[in-house]
Every structure is written in C-alpha cells, then in structure tokens.
Amino acid sequence: MNIAIAGSGALGCGFGYMLQKNGQNVTLLDYWEDHIEAIRNNGLTVSVNGVKGTLPMTIARPEEVSGEMDVIFVFTKAMGLEKMMTQINHLIGTKTKIVCLLNGLGHLKTLEAFVDRRNIIMGTTVWTAGIIAPGETQLNGNGPVELQNSHPEEEEAARVIVNILKDSGLFGEYSKNVKYTTWRKACINGTMNALCALLDASIDQLFASPSIDSLLNGIVDEFAAVAKAQDDIEIDRDEMIHYLKEVASRLGSHYPSMHQDLFNRRPTEIDYLNGAVVEAAEKYGIEAPHCRRMTDLIHAKEAVLEIKTGR
Amino acid sequence: MNIAIAGSGALGCGFGYMLQKNGQNVTLLDYWEDHIEAIRNNGLTVSVNGVKGTLPMTIARPEEVSGEMDVIFVFTKAMGLEKMMTQINHLIGTKTKIVCLLNGLGHLKTLEAFVDRRNIIMGTTVWTAGIIAPGETQLNGNGPVELQNSHPEEEEAARVIVNILKDSGLFGEYSKNVKYTTWRKACINGTMNALCALLDASIDQLFASPSIDSLLNGIVDEFAAVAKAQDDIEIDRDEMIHYLKEVASRLGSHYPSMHQDLFNRRPTEIDYLNGAVVEAAEKYGIEAPHCRRMTDLIHAKEAVLEIKTGR
Numbered sequence: 263m264n265i266a267i268a269g270s271g272a273l274g275c276g277f278g279y280m281l282q283k284n285g286q287n288v289t290l291l292d293y294w295e296d297h298i299e300a301i302r303n304n305g306l307t308v309s310v311n312g313v314k315g316t317l318p319m320t321i322a323r324p325e326e327v328s329g330e331m332d333v334i335f336v337f338t339k340a341m342g343l344e345k346m347m348t349q350i351n352h353l354i355g356t357k358t359k360i361v362c363l364l365n366g367l368g369h370l371k372t373l374e375a376f377v378d379r380r381n382i383i384m385g386t387t388v389w390t391a392g393i394i395a396p397g398e399t400q401l402n403g404n405g406p407v408e409l410q411n412s413h414p415e416e417e418e419a420a421r422v423i424v425n426i427l428k429d430s431g432l433f434g435e436y437s438k439n440v441k442y443t444t445w446r447k448a449c450i451n452g453t454m455n456a457l458c459a460l461l462d463a464s465i466d467q468l469f470a471s472p473s474i475d476s477l478l479n480g481i482v483d484e485f486a487a488v489a490k491a492q493d494d495i496e497i498d499r500d501e502m503i504h505y506l507k508e509v510a511s512r513l514g515s516h517y518p519s520m521h522q523d524l525f526n527r528r529p530t531e532i533d534y535l536n537g538a539v540v541e542a543a544e545k546y547g548i549e550a551p552h553c554r555r556m557t558d559l560i561h562a563k564e565a566v567l568e569i570k571t572g573r
Numbered sequence: 574m575n576i577a578i579a580g581s582g583a584l585g586c587g588f589g590y591m592l593q594k595n596g597q598n599v600t601l602l603d604y605w606e607d608h609i610e611a612i613r614n615n616g617l618t619v620s621v622n623g624v625k626g627t628l629p630m631t632i633a634r635p636e637e638v639s640g641e642m643d644v645i646f647v648f649t650k651a652m653g654l655e656k657m658m659t660q661i662n663h664l665i666g667t668k669t670k671i672v673c674l675l676n677g678l679g680h681l682k683t684l685e686a687f688v689d690r691r692n693i694i695m696g697t698t699v700w701t702a703g704i705i706a707p708g709e710t711q712l713n714g715n716g717p718v719e720l721q722n723s724h725p726e727e728e729e730a731a732r733v734i735v736n737i738l739k740d741s742g743l744f745g746e747y748s749k750n751v752k753y754t755t756w757r758k759a760c761i762n763g764t765m766n767a768l769c770a771l772l773d774a775s776i777d778q779l780f781a782s783p784s785i786d787s788l789l790n791g792i793v794d795e796f797a798a799v800a801k802a803q804d805d806i807e808i809d810r811d812e813m814i815h816y817l818k819e820v821a822s823r824l825g826s827h828y829p830s831m832h833q834d835l836f837n838r839r840p841t842e843i844d845y846l847n848g849a850v851v852e853a854a855e856k857y858g859i860e861a862p863h864c865r866r867m868t869d870l871i872h873a874k875e876a877v878l879e880i881k882t883g884r
Contacts, residue, residue: 460771461870463877471876473869480862551791551862558784559772559870565782566774 263332263426266291268350270321272391273363274337276401277432279308282317284430289331290321291350298322300397309400310431330355333423336373340366340534347376356381359419363387363407366534367448367542370412378413383420385409386443389432405433410440445489449502450509451520452535453481456556459520459530460563469510478503480552481536488539491546524563529571532560574643574737577602579661581632583702584674585648587712588743590619593628595741600642601632602661609633611708620711621742641666644734647684651677651845658687667692670730674698674718676830677845678759678853681723689724694731696720697754700743716744721751756800760813761820762831763846764792767867770831770841771874780821789814791863792847799850802857835874840882843871 263286267278270290282288290306292298298321306319324346331353338346343364354360354377361383362369373382387407392400407427411420420436427434437443457477458468468474479499486497523530536553543550564571574597578589581601593599601617603609609632617630635657642664649657654675665671665688672694673680684693698718703711718738722731731747738745748754768788769779779785790810797808834841847864854861875882 457870457873461874461877462773463873467877468873471873473872473876476865476869477873480866549860549862551860552866554787555791555863555866558787559768561784562768562774562779562782562788563772565784566772566778 263287264329265289266327266331266334266350266353267337268324268334268346269337269339269342270297271337272393272399273387273389273401274335275306275399276308276310276389276391277335277337278319279306279315279317279399280310280401280430280432281426282319283315286426286430288319289327290319291324291327292321293323294396296396300395304397307398309394311402311404324349324353327353329353331358333359333361333426335361336364338364340364340369340531341529343369343372344375347373351376354381359383359423361385361409361423364534365447365451366531367444367538368534380413380416382412383409383416383423384412384440384444385437386440386447406435407432408435408437408440408443410437441493442495445485445493445495445497446502446505448535448538449482449485449497450506451518451531452485452539452553452556453478453506454510455518455520456481456530456532456536456560458518459524460556460559462521462524464515464517465510465513466515469507475503478506481556482506484539484543484548484550484553487548488542488546488550491548492542520560524567524569527567527569529564529569530560532557536560574598575640576600577638577642577645577661577664578648579635579645579657580648580650580653581608582648583704583710584698584700584712585646586617586710587619587621587700587702588646588648589630590617590626590628590710591621591712591741591743592737593630594626597737597741599630600638601630602635602638603632604634605707607707611706615708618709620705622713622715635660635664638664640664642669644670644672644737646672647675649675651675651680651842652840654680654683655686658684662687665692670694670734672696672720672734675845676758676762677842678755678849679845691724691727693723694720694727694734695723695751695755696748697751697758699758717746718743719746719748719751719754721748752804753806756796756804756806756808757813757816759846759849760793760796760808761817762829762842763796763850763864763867764789764817765821766829766831767792767841767843767847767871769829770835771867771870773832773835775826775828776821776824777826780818786814789817792867793817795850795854795859795861795864798859799853799857799861802859803853831871835878835880838878838880840875840880841871843868847871 266289267274270292278288301321305316307316389403424434424436489495520530537557539553577600578585581603589599612632616627618627700714735745735747800806848868850864851861
C-alpha cells in the first residue's frame with residue numbers, strides 16, 4: 263500500500279519505519295530541513311525498544327509529492343492538524359483513508375472539514391517515541407494501536423489497516439469503542455499531564471501530594487459530564503481515578519509530555535484537552551471551572567515562559 | 574504605653590522600632606535565637622524607606638517576660654497566630670488590647686478563643702518589610718495602618734492606638750469598615766499572590782498573560798459571594814479587578830510574598846486566603862471551585878518542594 267506519514271516527528275518516524283520494514287511503501291512528510299536532509303543522506307535510524315536499525319526512506323515536503331495515497335497517518339501536534347490537512351489535500355483521493363491517533367479531543371470534526379467521514383479512521387495508541395537527533399528516533403512500548411471506523415459501514419476498511427499494523431509489529435487492534443479510549447486518554451492528559459506541567463513535578467511527586475484526590479476529582483467530573491453529554495460516553499469517576507493511579511504507579515518518576523513541552527518552550531495541547539472540555543461544556547450548559555482554571559493557568563505559564571502559541 | 578510585639582520578624586521589628594523611637598515602651602517577643610542574640614548585643618537596626626537607624630530594644634522569648642501589657646501587636650504568619658496566643662497568654666490582662674494586622678481571613682474567630690471581643694482591634698496595613706540579617710530589617714512604604722474596634726463600644730480604644738501609630742510615623746487611620754479592607758487585601762493575596770507563587774511569575778509577567786481576566790474573575794467572584802454571605806460585605810467584581818490591575822501596575826516586576834515563601838521553602842498562607850473561602854463557602858452552600866483548585870495546587874506545590882506544612 264502507498265502510505266504517507268503526515269508529520270514525521272518521533273511517533274511518525276517510528277510508525278513509518280515499522281510499516282516500511284514490513285513491506286509497505288511509505289512516504290514520510292515533514293518540513294524540518296535538518297531531518298529531511300539527514301534521512302535523505304543516511305536513511306532513517308530508529309531504536310525500537312532499544313534495538314537499532316536503519317532504513318532508506320522517502321521523505322519530502324508535502325508539496326514535493328504527488329499522487330493519491332491509500333492511507334495517510336496524521337501525526338502532527340493537535341494544533342497542527344488543520345494546517346497539515348490543507349498541506350496534504352492534493353494527496354487525498356476519494357478512497358484515501360485518514361488515520362488519526364492524535365492526543366486530545368475534537369479532531370474528528372477538524373478532519374470532517376477536509377474528508378468524508380467514511381474515510382476517517384480514529385484511534386489511540388500508547389506507543390511512546392522520542393527524537394534523538396535529525397534522522398534518528400526511538401519508539402518504545404508494545405502498543406496497542408486501537409482503531410475504529412468513524413462511519414458504521416467502514417469497519418472492513420478499518421480492519422484492513424489494523425491488520426497492516428499487526429503485520430508490521432505495531433500491535434493493531436480493532437476497537438468497538440474508540441471514543442471511550444480517546445476520552446480516557448484525554449482524561450489522563452488533562453489531569454496527570456497538565457498538573458505535572460503546571461507544578462513542574464514528576465508523576466510520582468504529583469501523586470504523593472496530599473491534595474491529589476481533590477485535584478483529580480474536579481477535573482475528572484467535568485470530563486465525565488461532557489463525555490456523557492457530547493458522545494454518550496460513561497466515565498465512572500472512581501474507576502477513572504483508580505485507573506489514573508494505576509498508570510501513575512507504573513510511570514513513576516517520568517515527566518509527562520506536556521511538562522516536556524513547557525521545559526522545551528513549546529506550546530502545549532491544553533486547548534485540545536481541558537480547553538476542549540470547557541468549550542463543549544458551554545455548549546451543553548455544563549459548568550467546568552476546574553478545566554477552565556487549568557487551561558487558563560497553563561496558558562499563563564506559556565506566557566510567563568514566553569512561548570509563542572500562535573493564538 | 575507598654576507595648577509588646579508578638580512575632581518580631583520583618584514587620585514586627587519595623588513597627589516595634591518606630592513605636593519605641595517615638596516614646597513607647599516596646600518589648601519584642603520572638604523565638605529566633607540568632608535574632609534575639611544580635612539585638613541584645615547590637616540593638617535593632619531598621620532601614621525605614623532607606624534611612625538606617627539603630628536602637629537598643631528589649632527582646633525576649635514570651636516565657637521570659639511577665640506583667641500585663643497595654644497593647645500587644647500580633648505579627649505572626651497566619652498559621653502561627655493560635656500558637657502565639659497560647660505563648661503570650663500570661664501577658665494579657667482584662668484591659669490588654671490585641672491588635673491584629675495579619676494577612677488573611679478568620680483571625681477574629683481565632684483571637685476570640687483567647688480574649689474578649691472588646692479587646693480585639695482588627696486592621697490592615699500596606700507597609701512592607703523584609704529581614705536583612707538577624708537584628709537587621711527594612712520597612713518600606715507610607716502606610717496606612719487602618720484599625721477598627723471589633724466591639725461597637727470600643728471605638729475610643731481603637732482611636733487611642735490609631736493616634737499612637739500616627740505619632741510614631743506609621744500612618745494610623747481609623748476605619749469604619751476594616752472588614753471590607755480585610756476582604757480586599759485577602760482578594761489581592763488570593764489572586765495576585767497565589768497566582769504568582771503557582772506560576773513562578775513576577776506580577777507584571779502574570780498580568781501580561783492573555784488569560785489574566787479569566788484567572789482573576791473566577792477567584793474574585795467566589796471571594797465576593799462568601800464576603801457577602803459571611804460578613805455582608807459587598808465586593809463589586811469589576812471594581813475589584815480594576816483595583817487589582819492598578820495595584821499590579823504599581824508593583825511591576827515585584828514577586829509577592831507567597832512567591833517568596835515557596836522560593837524560600839516556607840509554607841504559604843493559602844489556607845487563610847482561598848482555603849478560608851472554600852471552607853466558608855461550604856458552610857453557606859456556595860460553590861468555590863476556583864478557590865479550591867488554587868488551594869489544592871498551592872498545597873501540591875508545597876509538597877513537590879518538600880515544604881513541611883505541619884498539616
């Protein structure tokens with residue numbers, strides 16, 4: 263299959279590498295010049311759970327590529343999705359499937375402005391990845407990648423991509439409720455991630471705080487209320503808190519990605535997490551003061567750190 | 574008059590120095606050994622708006638002093654008031670007036686457990702002060718010190734102390750509504766102070782943030798609702814926001830005291846500001862999620878910084 267990776271950062275390179283290695287015809291798309299040059303000169307080097315390999319790969323700016331793709335994986339930051347969709351528009355045909363594994367909420371709506379819902383496959387993944395240098399990344403974990411068709415008649419198409427991911431060692435799984443896993447992941451990012459970023463704390467430091475339950479409850483309650491109103495998704499507060507604590511105990515002294523964003527002076531995805539909950543809450547007449555305060559505080563922290571958010 | 578300063582830190586020393594210099598008989602009370610030793614050996618040195626002077630002063634641990642005082646100024650941190658009242662109990666007679674200029678809410682109730690309301694003079698001040706070294710402090714500003722009797726029949730007593738403060742260059746003023754100024758000051762501390770501490774920001778950095786209005790509104794609304802329910806005090810949100818911005822523009826690149834507390838790894842007074850609002854809100858059936866989140870976040874930050882709060 264002709265597969266494009268729209269946004270070839272850490273996770274995009276990891277996926278592109280595994281797909282290409284296992285027989286797919288992959289084109290990496292990106293705008294980072296040093297990265298493009300390094301891959302063109304030396305191939306793409308990826309360490310998968312510590313095992314390093316190098317492959318020659320095609321990498322280009324979207325406008326340098328032509329022809330309709332079979333599948334495009336979008337791997338931008340949440341705030342970069344809309345712009346990327348305009349940049350890859352010429353690669354999307356009537357049968358091109360767009361696979362979206364982005365963090366955060368509201369991406370289906372963004373994608374529907376560009377492609378028919380029939381061609382949108384939404385998903386989540388718990389693979390993690392990092393950039394080591396231009397042309398060199400790492401991919402860690404053992405999946406899964408959960409996918410589901412956004413249109414009821416497109417299950418077969420989703421399952422084809424699930425199988426490609428399975429065959430490529432990326433642990434694809436067909437999900438009957440990807441909306442739930444998306445909300446659950448957003449809930450993790452909107453609590454653990456946002457709080458660690460704001461407090462400059464590691465996960466275990468955050469969870470050792472005497473106010474942790476109160477800090478989690480307020481946010482989780484609001485995510486649950488909006489998930490119910492908007493997507494008819496049931497989030498049980500106690501179950502979610504239990505899950506959060508279990509995830510936290512596994513991650514220990516790790517700093518989550520939003521903390522790394524602030525540390526590296528990059529804008530965060532807060533508008534697609536707590537901020538998206540605030541926006542949806544308004545629509546449904548729900549109060550979301552905890553998510554509003556978290557969103558405002560993270561934006562204030564971005565401003566204090568003089569991070570350009572483009573807002 | 575025999576005046577004791579119960580808690581001779583920066584502000585206590587500044588007040589004690591000015592009172593002693595202008596004819597009062599002042600006893601400084603404290604437990605900080607280096608400070609006591611320095612003042613006993615070399616006197617107390619205070620820079621008042623940059624003008625340095627040294628006076629021999631009496632300083633002692635409370636238990637080393639006996640006899641009833643005419644006036645006792647309490648100058649502890651908010652969380653130290655109750656303990657200090659037990660430590661100075663033997664210096665309080667039936668006519669001893671207690672003057673309380675502490676930051677925060679709820680101190681009248683604490684004091685009433687030890688002395689009759691007739692003898693409690695509540696107040697606020699905008700003098701600022703700092704410790705330079707043991708035995709050496711600075712006092713800055715030009716007041717005022719607003720005082721009001723807590724019992725309607727004790728105005729005369731309050732006015733006597735106001736005049737002493739005036740005569741000592743401390744700019745005493747009789748207030749007809751010290752509850753309002755106390756709430757207003759708590760509102761400043763519960764917004765500007767708490768937010769700068771949490772975000773590790775100077776006042777001008779905080780107020781330059783694009784989310785500043787939303788950050789202030791949520792907290793001010795809750796302070797206003799509780800001030801009304803508990804003390805029948807009217808706080809107008811727009812007026813208060815305007816006042817906050819005006820104060821902020823004067824203070825500029827300054828870091829407020831709660832920021833300094835965290836920076837110096839000391840517990841904050843958040844429980845007597847936003848935390849007191851949360852507690853009172855519960856009593857009156859008012860929602861206070863913004864104050865609750867701020868309180869929880871500041872406590873989480875204290876925990877991350879491994880500050881012992883004694884809670």
